[in-house]
Amino acid sequence: MNHIEIPTLLFWENGNSWYGSLGNTRFFIKPESPEGEGRRLSIQVWRGPLSMELSEVIAAADFPVTEEGLARTAAWLEERAAEIN
Numbered sequence: 829m830n831h832i833e834i835p836t837l838l839f840w841e842n843g844n845s846w847y848g849s850l851g852n853t854r855f856f857i858k859p860e861s862p863e864g865e866g867r868r869l870s871i872q873v874w875r876g877p878l879s880m881e882l883s884e885v886i887a888a889a890d891f892p893v894t895e896e897g898l899a900r901t902a903a904w905l906e907e908r909a910a911e912i913n
Contacts, residue, residue: 832905840893851913852876867893873908
């Protein structure tokens with residue numbers, strides 16, 4: 829696989845989190861509900877091969893839990909992967 833795929837909107841609406849990778853790029857996504865805002869996807873990226881706990885997170889972002897937010901999340905992760913790989 830040479831691109832990043834993430835689960836559908838229903839997966840995130842049910843509160844699930846997700847670990848993924850592309851080449852040397854590793855990432856973790858989890859939905860959060862900050863006070864006074866709608867649910868958002870919190871994303872952390874690090875260089876592999878180790879787990880997030882044993883690595884330095886080098887990029888982070890968040891996007892809304894919407895179809896557009898999922899598209900923006902995947903595009904942002906692709907950009908980070910291009911930089912790291």
